[in-house]
Amino acid sequence: MAERRERHSSSARNINDLPVEVIGHILSHVRCVRLVALACATCRKWRDAVKNHLYKITCPFQVLEPWKWKKYEHTITAVVKQTAYLQELSVINGEIRADSLRVWLKHTRRTLKSFTFLSKTSRGVNILKMLADSKSSVERLEWGDANLPALNLAYCNLPSLVLLTLDGGTRKLSIEEIQLLFSSLLKLENASLINIVGNRAPSRVVFNLSSSLKTLIMKRVSLDRGDAANPIDTTLALCADNLSHFSLMGLSVNELLSVEVEQVKSLQCLIIQDFDIVRLRFAETLQRLVIWNASIKQMESKNLMSLTDLTLFKERDLRAIWPIYKITTQEASTKLRKLRLLGGLPTFAVEDLRTIACRFPKLRWLALYHQDTLFGQSEKKLPMFRQLIDLELYVNNRVTDHEVFAGWILKLLQCCPNLKCMAIKLEHRPSEPWAEEIEFPLKLTSVLRNLIRPYPYVQVRLTTKHPNQLNEIFSRSYWQTCVDMDLHSGNNQSVDFCVDKHYCIWLLVLRVMPAYERP
Template sequence: MDNLPVEVIGNILSQLGAARDVVIASTSCRKWREAWRNHLHSLLFDSSDWPLYHDFPQYRLEILITQTIFQTRGLQRLSILMDDVDEFSAAPVVAWLLYTRDSLRELYYNVRTIPSVNILEKCGRHKLEVLALAHNSIIGVEPSYQRFPQLRSLLLTSVSISALDLSFLLNICPKLEVLKLINPDIAISDNHTTLELYSTSLKDVYMDAISMDKVILEGDHIEKLHLKDCTLEMFLLVGKGGLRILRIDDVSVLHFDIGENTENLEVVDASNFTIMWPKFYHIISKSPRLRYLRLWGGVFDDEDEVVDLEAVSVCFPRLKHLSLSYERDSVLHYGLPGSSCLENVAVLELGWTVINDLFIEWLSGLLERCPNLKKLIIYGAVSGAKTHDECNALARFTSSIVRLMRIHSQVEVLFEFE
């Protein structure tokens, strides 16, 4: 250890992360103290990591964090996550930000202060590349002078912000590639009832727990879009067709449109959603590169709607992974007309909540359509208490699966039961 360069020791301390561990390790000898002060890159203060954070009085905790930060030089990553701690005074928090902002690349900030601290004002126009804010407010974004020239990733969790300020915030981040909005409190005015987001650089967008009338997302380079636990009347994606990955999880939306240019789509994962299949299929049907399709726990808007697997096999010739699930008799929504095969499907995932003979017939038909299948995964729900009829149905199901697998012996079969 004596022969280790002080820069290497600084990297080791940076990997420890938690400030408490870094301070303890740095007391081992003079060389390690020097590494802490001059070559430490990362520092983490997390109230969930050390119980004593909750035992210190607020002023003592402020002094402790201040002394620790001010003994370092050139911090590149600073995490201050005080989720369950009393509100701090604004003055020391501002001092931390001003002391580190010239070298800081990543800031993870969850601190409640009195009065609130304007993070954009304190950290703008510097080298920041990653900014994650939680349980704070952003008020009065000024695109005329505020700027984050190097910011590439922005995460807002439970942050209060107006729709207009959020739009301005994207405008002052010319290199932003990743945007994550988790349970934001977005204020809508009478003049701005729509959330409109525009960025020429965005590539990855994640929206979680958003409830709004209308969201318009515009960007020519967006490759990944993930909507989760959202309630929307309209979602509109405007771009040049660069989207590759689309994930929709527990979303209710009346009108969903990602544009006509979907030829680059490779992954579509839609689960726990209400679907008008003809309209959704029209959106994704012009995606010849699609290799992963998952329709899981969907509720069909019309009882007569059918997912035409013949059309799926024709429109998605590169499809390798297919996942389908149904509840009760909704297996009827997945039709097997025609005779086209899913030639490239190697993994097939099927789910059900009620055992019946229709599922076996459907499974048998799908196996015939997938001549190159390598793996079959069946997800099911089995209740504890069983009636005599349910026990017989389970026995028939087991026997049918055994017979099918004798025919398709090249397929690996896995079962996942809840």
């Protein structure tokens, strides 16, 4: 016990011997407001470090009782007041009073560069107005649960704002107010609107974006027609000079929708996700196109000569939309480097695969959904993807036999002589029993070990998602037996595991190495 106490005191002395600048940088990496408050109570040197060299503070998510949260709010205010050069402030939970929020922003108006506020406030609190009134130099603002009051030009007087994220507004904004956000923030480069309701939308919604805006993300945005007349079609049009990335996810409108971005000559990336659209027009400068779970009846895709990345996915009713997808792949540029065709494509045969191989000779990344009918039994001349390096395969292990799937993989390996990496992604269904779900990857692993032996430089990744029972994967005795067998069977195999704690993904990497590369 005495040795432990002496070791602790010596480590404390070593920390106190550090320069005050280093202590401040350490606290900036720690960031937690509670720990910073404890550091302030330690000694004068640590208080000087907080005052002059603390640049970042985070108030992480915590479940507290109301009276404890009020005390926690006072702690945040005390720490913020002790800083002189605070640049980043993040508040993620709780209900903050307007007075405390006003004190924070006023104290840091000259130094604060990034402000993330994902907490609830009383109705009528306008962070944009507070920042404008205090003449803040903030550059990044992320405002969650944003109860936006009526906007005017004075509230948007933030000349240094570069990034703006508005999430969860309960009040309906008019289209003119949304347009005001885009036009008045002259240095805005990245804008995200999430859960915003646009009120009194006309039949043609035109957003004139500032020349500085480069990225625009609209997620779960609703265009409410209100009492206006309801024409047959509603058009969303963008006019911008330097916009390069546009994402439209989960848009909700009362009538049919047409999206026009053909006037945006600088657009390079377009993402359409999770909503129905009648007509899509885009500029000829487009380099990346993602259509994810979106029903499109008409697509003007004559100018796709700059396209290098194409993703097409439809979970349901793919047969009705496949003709448009097929035309898109046929009209895409020969410069295409990355292609993803997912969702169980109907009538997709080896002729289509051969067309893709001939049409896109520079293709280096391909993703496909498993289909037993892709390769015929008597198929002799297979399409060749000579430049392909990465191959991604999706399979439903509930309806697929592992031996049939392994044979399908073998045909694809023969089509890709220069392949370096192959990722096999297993679909997970919540109703599927745990024993049945784990059985398929185990059997497939044993088959793949012999199947890819002639391809010594191909790295195979087998991935799946399972939200529960992650620990059970590694505690099963038969799983450990499988791992030991792969590691010690003498077949030049190595198996590595990696668990992503954020997304609950377990990853099995099966790599075949030559004997001289073995450790």
